[in-house]
Amino acid sequence: MDELKVFTGNAHPVLAQAVVEYLGIPLGKSEVFQFSNENIFVRILENVRQRDTFVIQPLSSPVNANLVELLIMLDALKRASAGRITAVIPYYGYGRTDKKDQPRVPITARLIADLLTVAGANRLLTVDLHAAQIQGFFNIPVDELTALNLLANYFAERDFDDLVVVATDIGISKRARDLAEKLNAPLAIMEKRRAGNVDQAETLNVIGEVEGRVALTLDDEIDTGGSLVNVVSTLKEQGVKEVYACCSHPIFSDSAIQRITSCPVKEVVVTDTVPIKDNEKLDKITVLSMAPLLGEAIHRIHTGLSIGAMFE
Ligand code: R5P
Secondary structure, three states: OOOEEEEEOOOOHHHHHHHHHHHOOOOOOEEEEEOOOOOEEEEEOOOOEOOEEEEEOOOOOOHHHHHHHHHHHHHHHHHOOEOEEEEEEOOOOOOOOOOOOOOOOOOHHHHHHHHHHHHOOOEEEEEOOOOHHHHHHOOOOEEEEOOHHHHHHHHHHHOOOOEEEEEOOHHHHHHHHHHHHHOOOOEEEEEEEEOOOOOOEEEEEEEOOOOOOEEEEEEEEEOOOHHHHHHHHHHHHOOOOEEEEEEEEEOOOOOHHHHHHHOOOOEEEEEOOOOOOHHHOOOOEEEEOOHHHHHHHHHHHHHOOOOHHHHO
């Protein structure tokens, strides 16, 4: 397995290209397309026998098509006798369906883990899972990278006075505490409750001192932007001077862009784990690239070096 090969599906070729540029290798050749009957076809166009192969494919929109594309690519590599296959999923979709918290619901995050393994994945490389426990849904090695250092370094350079890091819900509070420590700032937590299964969040309460400070909110993803808008307006009501927001995964579905445009948040800092569309490139949205971290992690997996050391 001395040769490294990196392939991409159609989910995020721009990120895959940036990763292979970091690695100094060409992108693996493949064709991945849909027939008129919507069946997806994949052909790997170069020899991968005994090679160390990686497929970069976030589970971004269109989520289900991108998932099936990835599964079929893994199957194609397995049947082409690849030596090892790593699924590189910078954004693990379905991660929010990770527990049976009401009667007769699925644990889809676990189902996806099984599907990936059956399709042929020998390892998973991912970024900021919705819940770290999803790692345990896999019986293959999982390397989970984090965008936290990237985001922390960006805001450290801004050198805000009176900064407070705000966890947008209790689930993200441990990561927000790490971000607060890196920025030498105190932590506040929003107590948020969701009403039903629809994508509408309700913000209730701020735990911690925020009045008169600059707030930096942290979430794992911004989906419809509903949580962000609620958090920003609650923080404003509590006397916060300015609000900045950051997250790893800019899903930006529905009217997220309209919501961000009209909401008084000063800047939203995200990464490129999912593609950013042209209409999402607003002045107040800053995109930091995960490509160097993903490239370095692939290099380390290939050569047997520590990934943990990247974050020490
Ligand atoms: C939920 O638990 C997640 O951590 C995010 O808070 C959520 O996905 C954000 O969704 P939205 O932008 O639709 O409010």
